[in-house]
Amino acid sequence: MTIAEVPTKVVYSRPKSLNDRVTHYCPGCTHGIAHRLVAEVLDEMGIVEDTIGVASVGCSVFSYNYFDVDFVEAAHGRAPAMATGIKRVYPDHIIFTYQGDGDLASIGMGEIVGAASRGEKITVIFMNNANYGMTGGQMAPTTLPGQKTTSSPTGRDVKRQGYPIQTAELLSTLEGASYVVRRSLHNNREVRRAKQAIRTAFEVQKAGLGFSLVELLSTCPTNWAMTPVEAREWVEERMLPVYPLGDYKISAAVAELNKLEG
Numbered sequence: 001m002t003i004a005e006v007p008t009k010v011v012y013s014r015p016k017s018l019n020d021r022v023t024h025y026c027p028g029c030t031h032g033i034a035h036r037l038v039a040e041v042l043d044e045m046g047i048v049e050d051t052i053g054v055a056s057v058g059c060s061v062f063s064y065n066y067f068d069v070d071f072v073e074a075a076h077g078r079a080p081a082m083a084t085g086i087k088r089v090y091p092d093h094i095i096f097t098y099q100g101d102g103d104l105a106s107i108g109m110g111e112i113v114g115a116a117s118r119g120e121k122i123t124v125i126f127m128n129n130a131n132y133g134m135t136g137g138q139m140a141p142t143t144l145p146g147q148k149t150t151s152s153p154t155g156r157d158v159k160r161q162g163y164p165i166q167t168a169e170l171l172s173t174l175e176g177a178s179y180v181v182r183r184s185l186h187n188n189r190e191v192r193r194a195k196q197a198i199r200t201a202f203e204v205q206k207a208g209l210g211f212s213l214v215e216l217l218s219t220c221p222t223n224w225a226m227t228p229v230e231a232r233e234w235v236e237e238r239m240l241p242v243y244p245l246g247d248y249k250i251s252a253a254v255a256e257l258n259k260l261e262g
Helices: 031-045 059-065 079-089 101-107 109-117 167-171 188-206 228-242 252-261
Strands: 051-055 070-073 094-100 123-128 177-184 211-217 246-250
Touching: 031 059, 031 094, 031 123, 031 188, 051 059, 051 079, 059 070, 059 094, 079 094, 079 109, 079 123, 094 101, 094 188, 101 109, 101 123, 101 167, 109 167, 109 177, 109 211, 123 188, 167 177, 167 211, 167 246, 177 188, 177 228, 177 252, 188 211, 188 252, 211 228, 246 252
Parallel strands: 051 070, 051 094, 094 123, 123 211, 177 211
Antiparallel strands: 177 246
């Protein structure tokens, strides 16, 4: 048998709702994994034609180039507000924002708290990589105690710079939030759990059950000055103790939905 005759087996193909183009993300960054998971869910739910994404400012600013769905670009931190407006105009569409920690947990904190407290029927995919990745790795609201960044070269001192903001825990206290969970992308098991959470978040919106958010712990090898393998290990060893994975808010209606879906 010649090489040309060797049978091949397709083990992976790009989701239909992802465009065929090279992304700008750094090697080892898990934005690409998150994009794939979102796209797979949109494909599997058959909602590609009815979905509108809202891109944020930050590393994911060009996400509108990668998803093959309708997309708009919001001003810094304003993605939840723009998503709110779009959802109210198109209540039958699926609306989601894709935001990093600089956009959501810093300049956009007021926006995300407002959207969650109002119970806006939108879905938020929140990438937490513990620094401002796009602008050179400065300290962010999510930077860990003691973590060195370009603007905290001796490590974050909580006595001077405060503690990390735990977004999932904070938003879960709001009555309007229906589904708030934290997952991670540092190993295969957690990637599978992350996809299930993203699917649930979109199902919550489809069922009209209110605000849903999936926080994803993400790597940033370039600004952390690590290899991709070291970055994944750092997520497990350093980030998980500060940002425990879990389900922080499952409303009674969402719990009933999950039960019905088995």
